Amino acid sequence: MSSTTPNVQTQPDEVKNLFQSGDKRVLVEVKNLKKYFPIKSGIVFQREVAAVKAVDGVSFHIYEGETLGLVGESGCGKSTTGRTILQLYRATDGSVTFEGQELTTLKGEQLRRMRRRMQMVFQDPYASLNPRMSVGRIVAEPLVVHGIGTKREREERVAELLELVGLNPYFVRRYPHEFSGGQRQRIGLARSLALNPKFIVADEPISALDVSIQAQVVNLLQQLQQDLGLTYLFIAHDLSMVRHLCDRVAVMYLGKIVEIAESEELYTNPLHPYTQALLSAVPVPDPKVEEKRQRIILKGDVPSPINPPHGCNFNTRCPVSVDVCFEQDPELVEVLPEHWVACHRV
Amino acid sequence: MAVAEGAKPISLEDEHHEGVSPWIDSWRLFKRNKAAVIALVMLIIIVFIALTAGLWTQLGLLDARGGAAARHTVNPANQTPQDAYPDPGLCARDGQDSNPYWCGWLESDVLVQVQNKYCFRPEPDTTQEQWCYLLGGDSDGKDWLTQTVYGAQVSLAVGFIGAMTSMIIGMIYGIVAGYYGGGIDNLMMRFIDFLYGLPGIVIIILLQVYFTELARTYQDADQQGIAGFLLDLNKDLGGLLFLFFALGALGWIGMARQARGMVLSYREQEFVEAARAVGASNRRIIFVHLLPNILGPLIVLETMAIPGYIFLEAGLSFIGLGVQPGTPSWGSMISEVRDRGGLFSNRHLLLVPGTALVLTTLSFNFLGDGLRDALDPRMRGN
Numbered sequence: 177m178s179s180t181t182p183n184v185q186t187q188p189d190e191v192k193n194l195f196q197s198g199d200k201r202v203l204v205e206v207k208n209l210k211k212y213f214p215i216k217s218g219i220v221f222q223r224e225v226a227a228v229k230a231v232d233g234v235s236f237h238i239y240e241g242e243t244l245g246l247v248g249e250s251g252c253g254k255s256t257t258g259r260t261i262l263q264l265y266r267a268t269d270g271s272v273t274f275e276g277q278e279l280t281t282l283k284g285e286q287l288r289r290m291r292r293r294m295q296m297v298f299q300d301p302y303a304s305l306n307p308r309m310s311v312g313r314i315v316a317e318p319l320v321v322h323g324i325g326t327k328r329e330r331e332e333r334v335a336e337l338l339e340l341v342g343l344n345p346y347f348v349r350r351y352p353h354e355f356s357g358g359q360r361q362r363i364g365l366a367r368s369l370a371l372n373p374k375f376i377v378a379d380e381p382i383s384a385l386d387v388s389i390q391a392q393v394v395n396l397l398q399q400l401q402q403d404l405g406l407t408y409l410f411i412a413h414d415l416s417m418v419r420h421l422c423d424r425v426a427v428m429y430l431g432k433i434v435e436i437a438e439s440e441e442l443y444t445n446p447l448h449p450y451t452q453a454l455l456s457a458v459p460v461p462d463p464k465v466e467e468k469r470q471r472i473i474l475k476g477d478v479p480s481p482i483n484p485p486h487g488c489n490f491n492t493r494c495p496v497s498v499d500v501c502f503e504q505d506p507e508l509v510e511v512l513p514e515h516w517v518a519c520h521r522v
Numbered sequence: 523m524a525v526a527e528g529a530k531p532i533s534l535e536d537e538h539h540e541g542v543s544p545w546i547d548s549w550r551l552f553k554r555n556k557a558a559v560i561a562l563v564m565l566i567i568i569v570f571i572a573l574t575a576g577l578w579t580q581l582g583l584l585d586a587r588g589g590a591a592a593r594h595t596v597n598p599a600n601q602t603p604q605d606a607y608p609d610p611g612l613c614a615r616d617g618q619d620s621n622p623y624w625c626g627w628l629e630s631d632v633l634v635q636v637q638n639k640y641c642f643r644p645e646p647d648t649t650q651e652q653w654c655y656l657l658g659g660d661s662d663g664k665d666w667l668t669q670t671v672y673g674a675q676v677s678l679a680v681g682f683i684g685a686m687t688s689m690i691i692g693m694i695y696g697i698v699a700g701y702y703g704g705g706i707d708n709l710m711m712r713f714i715d716f717l718y719g720l721p722g723i724v725i726i727i728l729l730q731v732y733f734t735e736l737a738r739t740y741q742d743a744d745q746q747g748i749a750g751f752l753l754d755l756n757k758d759l760g761g762l763l764f765l766f767f768a769l770g771a772l773g774w775i776g777m778a779r780q781a782r783g784m785v786l787s788y789r790e791q792e793f794v795e796a797a798r799a800v801g802a803s804n805r806r807i808i809f810v811h812l813l814p815n816i817l818g819p820l821i822v823l824e825t826m827a828i829p830g831y832i833f834l835e836a837g838l839s840f841i842g843l844g845v846q847p848g849t850p851s852w853g854s855m856i857s858e859v860r861d862r863g864g865l866f867s868n869r870h871l872l873l874v875p876g877t878a879l880v881l882t883t884l885s886f887n888f889l890g891d892g893l894r895d896a897l898d899p900r901m902r903g904n
Contacts, residue, residue: 188546205840208867264798288801304792308814309542319808351543373771 195259201376203407204238206260209259209270210255212240215482218322229481230256232431232489233270235508238314238375243401243408245422245439245456251478253431256300258286261409262296263287264512274375281319294521295368299380301360305352311363312348318370337366342396358389365396369404377409390414392422415458424514430489431481433508437515447517449494451473488520496521548818551896558892561885566884569682572674583795624670671876676762676839677832677882683766685824685830688773693820694756695774696781697808701789711782717775726768732765760849763840769831780823806851818897825890828884836879852879 212227217300231253238244244255254503259265261272264281272279274294282290295318305314315334316490319325335345341362352360361381368376382390392415399405413417418425419439427438427450435448448451453472460466474493479485485492491501500520508518552558573576638812699710737753756763788794797807838844839853847854852875859871 222705259795262799264795291799291801296796298792298796300792304796305813306793306797306811309810310543317797317802321797321800321802321806353544354542367800371800391881 200239201241202237202241202316203275204409205236205271205273206237206257206261207235207271207273209234209257209260209272210268211256212268218403226482229431229484231380232481232484234428234431234433236426236433237269237372238407238409239423240407241401241405241409245409245418245420245425245518246409246428247413247418247425249413249454249478252428252479253480254413255379257280257413257428258296258409260361260377260393261292262377263290268269270363288322292318292371293373294375295371297361297376297378297381299365300384301364302384307352310348311350311352311355313350314363315348315366316372318367320326322371324371328430329460334366335368337369337504338363340369340400341366345509356389357385358392361385361389361393362396365400366392369400372404373406375407375409377411378415379411381410383414390417391461396485397421409463415455418494422434427454430478430484433516434490434519435511435515435517437507441512441515445512445515447522448490448519449496449521450490453495465505548896552892555892557888557896560894561888562624564881564885565889568674568885569678571671572678575668578671607656621702624691627899631727645815666855669850669855669873670852673852673855673875674853674878674882675847676760676845677835677879678767680769681828681882682770683888684773684796684834686829687766687770688777689820689824692774692777693781693816695778695853696783697785697812699778700785701780701804701808701812703786705780711779714775714778718840722772724837726772727769729768729844730764730838733767734761734843737761756845761844761846762849766836767846769834772834773827773831776827777820777823781816781820784819785812788812788815812875818893822890822894822897824892825886828886829892832879832883836854852876 192404209231210229210233211231214224215226215228216222217225220271234253234257236244236494246257246306248254260267261279263272263282267280270280274290277290279287279290281396283341293400309317312331312334315337316330318331324330329334333371334348338345338347343359343366347355352363357362364382381389381397385393397408398421400439408422410418410422422439424438425442426433427442427448428434429450435442435451437445442451443455444508446455449472453474456470456472460469472495474495478492480491485502487500487502487504488494488497489505491497494501498521504520506518508516509522510516511522560581640652695710699707733756736749737756740749740753752763789807794807794811797811802810835844835851837851839851840857842854842857844853845851855875856872859865865872
């Protein structure tokens with residue numbers, strides 16, 4: 177595959193060298209990130225009556241070239257975190273740095289430039305492609321927006337990208353409704369790769385796909401990571417897929433991160449009671465083990481993010497809560513090397 | 523594995539690579555709807571006839587005396603017909619032959635023409651020019667068919683311009699409100715609520731009365747500036763300009779609400795977010811991503827709204843607030859039949875503009891139905 181567009185070409189050698197050197201460079205750093213969505217009331221003059229605390233003080237970092245999994249149940253703020261990192265939502269508070277540059281204060285042209293370095297893959301392959309645009313236009317859009325290349329160069333780049341994600345380059349004049357979910361997800365992936373980003377937020381990219389297709393897309397994601405040296409923030413709720421794909425995993429509950437650890441460490445030695453409950457829900461493909469398996473069933477529902485509980489926000493459902501859990505919000509502490517937990521009982 | 527001789531393995535590369543654009547797809551769907559296609563053909567014929575009315579007149583297929591210029595030919599002194607000529611309704615009711623509307627004998631002498639037309643002469647003078655009123659004529663000596671054809675110009679102009687203005691204004695308003703949201707949206711929508719509360723038809727009538735009076739006041743005085751220009755334009759358009767204003771002022775409100783609603787639903791779609799993630803400008807998102815998606819349903823809505831505009835013009839013209847006297851319009855034709863007592867003697871005169879009105883509005887309705895089936899994204903197999 178020959179590339180005739182030098183300004184959008186990748187340098188896989190350079191990336192490999194970086195891995196060989198062994199040191200882990202932090203690519204994205206998130207500190208105390210908050211995103212509140214205001215709830216307004218009033219007919220003409222609206223005032224804020226409350227706020228949905230979708231993300232409420234989240235801190236973590238992502239190393240260059242790794243895949244960080246972000247798991248948690250629906251509505252815990254995973255997607256909001258991803259979108260706030262990409263500045264699709266502007267943060268209420270806190271900071272996001274990318275390659276050392278603060279993003280939350282970026283505006284206009286500077287922000288547009290940064291967008292070339294980080295992209296997003298969306299959950300719904302049916303909603304994420306404009307039904308009125310041909311595949312060629314969809315994939316070329318990032319190039320058009322940033323004024324990269326001539327028309328002819330862009331066409332070549334689009335063909336190259338389609339091939340990269342395993343699609344026939346002749347599909348450029350087709351429209352999204354002519355494709356299956358998996359193929360559409362590949363188109364979305366091609367679009368996000370068009371600008372040669374370093375960092376991709378994958379917001380449940382496989383949740384809407386059939387299981388057989390899921391494996392294909394995950395393998396493609398891994399292949400692309402190897403070839404292009406990408407860094408992923410992989411948002412998901414499929415725990416076994418996360419274990420397979422991710423180097424490290426962060427568990428979120430009600431707008432906060434409760435535990436971060438390396439993938440194997442988290443799955444073999446979960447410390448936070450919520451993580452333990454979450455992992456105990458993963459079915460084991462062995463009837464004998466499955467029979468004896470002890471599941472931790474959490475009582476109650478997730479509290480409303482408009483009015484989270486005082487103290488540790490898991491205290492309403494925690495099987496091991498004590499008095500201090502109702503008074504103090506636990507800090508995220510590194511209890512083992514690279515294993516951070518926010519729990520008073522650990 | 524046995525493969526039949528000559529059979530080619532199915533490969534994606536063998537397929538035709540031209541994709542089917544949603545617009546082309548819609549056209550295919552539309553073609554399947556017989557009623558809509560018939561309506562479209564009807565409308566094309568109606569528009570064609572209306573646009574070429576002048577040509578038919580020149581060719582002698584339509585009576586030049588019956589067209590917009592008829593008043594000047596027949597009634598050069600600009601007198602009202604009642605003063606100058608016998609009332610056809612009376613003529614018929616007096617027990618004389620009530621046929622004259624269908625067929626008249628015209629001479630070079632205007633007065634004789636009209637009298638001949640209204641009161642059938644038992645022994646027609648063979649030297650007279652013979653002229654047949656295919657669908658009857660009125661007391662000014664105007665051919666009813668010709669009037670109807672010229673009336674189609676007015677109705678179609680009102681329908682299209684009403685649709686265009688309300689669509690453009692409503693769409694811009696709705697997109698701005700829906701896309702920018704927040705306080706702007708709130709303020710803009712409250713203004714629309716306020717307009718909805720106003721009795722639209724009353725305001726249109728008041729505006730029409732005001733503009734008509736204004737035009738009459740300044741008829742002789744040579745008006746300068748914008749007011750003069752507008753009044754001149756209005757005069758040239760036969761009093762339609764202010765009707766367009768009134769229609770535009772009323773029609774865009776519903777459109778704006780619809781456009782806003784659709785923008786609200788589309789701007790949260792992931793493809794818009796994807797565009798934002800690559801750094802697309804607001805302008806690009808609106809014109810490339812939102813507009814093509816909301817355009818289809820909005821066109822359907824506007825097509826369905828056209829009969830309303832046509833009826834409104836006919837209604838206003840019927841009560842004398844629409845086009846200026848002398849400009850042929852279906853509403854004023856119906857009103858003329860009523861005013862001159864034609865309801866008793868010559869009911870068929872009502873049928874001519876009435877049928878034209880019904881055919882045109884029905885065509886627009888069926889066309890709108892077909893377009894809705896073809897363009898509505900909910901019908902599309904996702």
